[in-house]
Each structure stands twice: as structure tokens, then as C-alpha cells.
Amino acid sequence: MTALLCRLVAPARVARANISISRRLLSAQAPRPSTVSLLGKEYATDDVTNITSSIAEKLGRDLHRKPAHPLGIIRGLIEAHFTGFTAISDVSPLVTPARNFDDLGFPEDHPGRALSDSYYINRGLMLRTHTSAHEVETFRAGERKWLLSADVYRRDEIDASHYPVFHQMEGARVFSNDKTGMQELANDTARLASELERANIEIEDIPHISSTNPVQPEHDPETSALVAHHLKLSLNSLILKLFGGHGASTEPVRVRWIEAYFPFTSPSYEVEVFYRGKWLEILGCGVVKQSTLDRSNVPDSISWAFGLGLERLAMFLFSIPDIRLFWSQDERFLSQFSPGKVTTFKAYSKYPPNSRDLSFWLPGTGLHDNDFCDVVRDTVGDLAETVELIDQFTHPKTKRTSKCFRINYRSMDKSLTDEEANALHEQVASRVQEKFGVEIRN
Ligand code: FA5
Ligand code: MG
Numbered sequence: 001m002t003a004l005l006c007r008l009v010a011p012a013r014v015a016r017a018n019i020s021i022s023r024r025l026l027s028a029q030a031p032r033p034s035t036v037s038l039l040g041k042e043y044a045t046d047d048v049t050n051i052t053s054s055i056a057e058k059l060g061r062d063l064h065r066k067p068a069h070p071l072g073i074i075r076g077l078i079e080a081h082f083t084g085f086t087a088i089s090d091v092s093p094l095v096t097p098a099r100n101f102d103d104l105g106f107p108e109d110h111p112g113r114a115l116s117d118s119y120y121i122n123r124g125l126m127l128r129t130h131t132s133a134h135e136v137e138t139f140r141a142g143e144r145k146w147l148l149s150a151d152v153y154r155r156d157e158i159d160a161s162h163y164p165v166f167h168q169m170e171g172a173r174v175f176s177n178d179k180t181g182m183q184e185l186a187n188d189t190a191r192l193a194s195e196l197e198r199a200n201i202e203i204e205d206i207p208h209i210s211s212t213n214p215v216q217p218e219h220d221p222e223t224s225a226l227v228a229h230h231l232k233l234s235l236n237s238l239i240l241k242l243f244g245g246h247g248a249s250t251e252p253v254r255v256r257w258i259e260a261y262f263p264f265t266s267p268s269y270e271v272e273v274f275y276r277g278k279w280l281e282i283l284g285c286g287v288v289k290q291s292t293l294d295r296s297n298v299p300d301s302i303s304w305a306f307g308l309g310l311e312r313l314a315m316f317l318f319s320i321p322d323i324r325l326f327w328s329q330d331e332r333f334l335s336q337f338s339p340g341k342v343t344t345f346k347a348y349s350k351y352p353p354n355s356r357d358l359s360f361w362l363p364g365t366g367l368h369d370n371d372f373c374d375v376v377r378d379t380v381g382d383l384a385e386t387v388e389l390i391d392q393f394t395h396p397k398t399k400r401t402s403k404c405f406r407i408n409y410r411s412m413d414k415s416l417t418d419e420e421a422n423a424l425h426e427q428v429a430s431r432v433q434e435k436f437g438v439e440i441r442n
Contacts, residue, residue, distance in 0.1 A: 048122065055378075067339040069337060070345075074310050075149050086146045095126060096124060100130070104133075104136075104264035104292065110263070117155050118154065129152055129154050130307055131148055131170035132307055135305060136295055139303070145173050149169040152166060157387070158376070164377070167311060168310065172306075176300060185226055189226070196240065210259065227287050228267055231286075235283070242317065255272070257270075264288065271283050280312060282308055282313060318342060321347065351412075356409065360432065361441065363438055382412070386406075387405055388405065390405065392404070
């Protein structure tokens with residue numbers, strides 16, 4: 001859940017910002033509008049509001065619901081694999097912090113709650129940071145085998161594999177903790193195990209339960225291990241389906257299971273798949289905390305759940321090199337995909353980047369790198385391909401700190417002229433100055 005800071009590159013002495021703008025120091029910050037409009041409704045803002053207009057515009061795009069979009073195709077393939085599961089994909093991204101964090105046992109001081117990591121509309125409403133935010137309501141609605149796909153939002157760095165909006169699919173299966181439920185578990189485990197035995201798949205497994213990945217005190221260790229085993233088989237079978245038919249067919253699919261920690265599951269795992277020479281983390285999962293089922297009024301039951309990243313899967317399966325492409329409205333991108341089919345993306349010409357540096361003295365109150373990234377994104381949108389902190393320096397006498405960021409401007413659709421890049425950079429500089437009252441250096 002901890003979002004990364006803006007990517008740090010080894011600090012080097014570099015030329016100062018190649019921009020010349022007035023050094024006017026603005027002390028007052030831009031006033032905050034009293035409401036923000038999201039999905040056609042107005043919401044009151046307050047002192048924690050940090051949603052930006054470039055993020056607000058992403059709400060309702062619903063890429064995961066477009067049948068000929070790579071994210072929609074992946075969703076369809078997974079839903080087809082899990083037969084008998086209810087598929088949900090139309091839940092609003094606006095949730096209470098209680099849903100996103102408290103219901104799932106996140107401690108008060110968890111970094112995911114910070115304003116620097118999550119988007120808040122106001123103190124009572126935020127953009128979900130993961131699809132687990134809907135576990136309690138879905139269990140409470142009586143669903144016992146379900147998949148829920150949605151857009152999720154995290155304040156994060158800007159680069160080819162990080163974007164502040166991405167998509168997850170949550171999956172869960174509940175078993176009655178009685179003879180019938182355990183029989184169902186045993187039968188399905190046997191079916192999956194025999195399927196996987198015959199398949200060309202290499203699995204690095206770990207014990208279902210260990211001292212560092214414990215059974216919950218409410219659970220019988222044997223039952224918990226059976227549920228964890230069924231979870232592993234269910235996901236190995238999905239991975240075989242998704243990755244088995246692509247690439248060099250003689251190579252086995254390689255999967256490794258790793259111990260993990262989530263506040264709402266125990267034992268917990270992450271899964272990595274070896275694909276095109278790299279290990280790729282695709283999901284987190286585990287045995288659902290009994291407190292979640294209790295809160296959802298699901299008695300005498302035990303459940304597993306997983307949350308997987310749809311972009312991560314799609315980037316690998318479709319060979320899509322840049323996460324921003326998922327948001328492209330360019331026909332050269334969209335026309336390459338058709339419902340139900342995994343095809344290899346053919347890159348169209350990539351226009352040259354234009355990099356510009358911006359350095360400034362931080363205000364006395366400091367400035368989080370994610371705040372800077374957000375202003376860049378809000379000013380120039382996807383034209384900012386990467387933002388890197390390339391230098392920082394604290395003056396030995398005044399103790400003031402200066403930071404230098406390098407912004408790579410690149411359009412997916414055209415070549416940017418030097419003048420256009422300069423104009424974008426000027427806009428960024430004046431927005432940063434206006435918003436944070438920083439003093440721009442040159
Ligand atoms: C979670 O979000 C948990 N809610 C998952 C979970 C669900 C655990 C149910 C247990 C039970 P995590 O932050 O690791 O965990 O994200 C899950 C997956 O989302 C990752 O494995 C990855 O595939 C994807 N993901 C996470 N961050 C990003 C990102 N910045 N860009 C693209 N995909 C991401
Ligand atoms: Mg993770």
C-alpha cells in the first residue's frame with residue numbers, strides 16, 4: 001500500500017533549471033474551490049482535499065468495462081475462467097476512509113492513509129486505493145464467489161509503469177465451515193490439483209502457514225491450510241490459463257509464491273510470474289481475516305481473497321510498454337485490439353522527448369515529491385512522461401533546501417517543438433510557484 005516517492009536518480013551536480021522566470025515569491029497559496037464535481041455530482045471540499053482535476057477527469061472512463069480494450073479483454077478472460085463467480089464491475093470509486101482502511105483493520109498510522117499517498121475529496125470521502133475497499137459490502141450482500149473489477153487511485157511517481165490510476169480485480173470465495181463446505185473444498189481442490197499436475201507449469205511454493213505467516217487465532221490450522229491450498233491452486237490455474245498459451249510454448253510457465261503481509265488477511269501471499277526474462281508481481285492474496293467476515297455478517301464461514309493488477313497483466317500479455325497507453329484515445333492504439341483476444345501490441349512511432357529541468361528552494365513548510373508530481377500532471381497531463389528528482393542540496397549556512405527535478409515532456413501523438421516544450425515548462429513553473437510559494441532558481 002505504500003506508494004513510492006518520486007523516483008530518485010543518483011544526485012549529480014547538474015546544470016540549474018534551464019528556465020528563466022521571475023523570482024517573484026508568492027506567499028499566498030491559490031484559494032481552494034468550495035466544491036468539486038465528480039461523476040456529475042458536487043462534493044464539498046475541506047482542509048484535506050487533494051484531488052486534482054486531471055484525476056477527476058479519469059473517473060467514469062471505465063476502461064475495464066470496454067470489451068475491445070486490453071483491460072476489458074483481460075477482465076473478460078479472468079471472469080470466463082472463474083465459472084460460477086458473480087462478476088461486479090460498476091462500483092463508484094468514491095468510498096469512505098472507513099471502507100478503504102478501518103473495515104480492513106489498517107492501523108491509524110498506516111502510510112497508505114497519508115495525504116501524500118491517497119486522494120481525498122474531503123475528510124469523509126476518498127478515492128479507493130484498492131478493490132479490497134468493497135470486500136465488506138460484497139460479503140454482506142451475500143456473495144460467496146465473486147470478482148469485482150474497478151479503477152483504483154494512488155498518489156505516485158510518474159514513469160512507464162506507474163500511473164496514479166490503475167485497475168484491480170478482487171476475487172473471493174467463501175466456504176461454510178461445516179461438513180458440506182469442507183466437502184466442497186476437498187472436491188474442488190482435487191479437481192484443480194489434477195488439472196495442474198498435467199500442465200506445463202513450474203511452481204515455487206512455500207508452506208501454507210509459518211511462524212512469520214501465521215494462522216489466525218480464530219482458525220483451526222488444518223482448515224486454514226486447506227483454504228490457503230485451494231487459493232493457491234485457483235490462482236495457479238488462472239496463471240496457467242493466462243500465460244500458458246502465449247510466448248514460446250515449450251517453456252513452462254514459472255510462478256513463485258512469496259510470504260506477504262496485509263492487515264486484512266493471514267496467512268498472506270504475493271505471486272510473481274516469470275515472463276520475458278523478468279519476475280513480475282501480479283497479485284496479493286490470503287485467507288480473509290475473520291473480523292472482516294464478522295463485520296459482514298457472514299457466520300460460520302472461512303474465505304480466501306485476492307487482488308490483482310490488471311495493467312500489470314495486460315502490459316505483459318499484450319506487450320504494452322508504457323502504462324499511459326491504456327488511456328490513449330488514438331485509433332492507432334485502440335484499433336489493435338478485439339474482444340476476447342490477446343494480441344501483441346505493435347508500437348507506432350514514438351516521438352522524441354524534450355527534457356527540461358526546474359529547480360527551486362523549498363518553502364519553509366517543505367514540499368512532498370508527490371505534491372510536485374501532481375502539479376506537473378495537473379498542468380500538462382500525460383505530456384509529462386517522467387519526473388525525476390535529479391539533485392537536492394541544503395545550503396550549509398541558511399539550511400534552506402533546493403531540489404531540481406527533470407521533467408521529460410513527450411507526446412504520444414506528435415513531435416513537440418522546443419517552443420511547445422518551453423511553454424509547457426513555463427506553465428509548470430508558474431503553477432508550482434503559485435501553488436506552493438516556492439522560489440524558482442535558475
Ligand atoms: C493490494 O492492493 C491488496 N488490496 C491486495 C489483496 C487483496 C491482498 C485481497 C489480500 C487480499 P497491492 O498494493 O500489492 O495489494 O496491489 C495488488 C496488485 O495491484 C499488485 O500485485 C500489482 O499487480 C497491482 N499494483 C499495485 N500497485 C500498482 C501500480 N502502481 N501500478 C500498477 N499496478 C499496481
Ligand atoms: Mg504488492
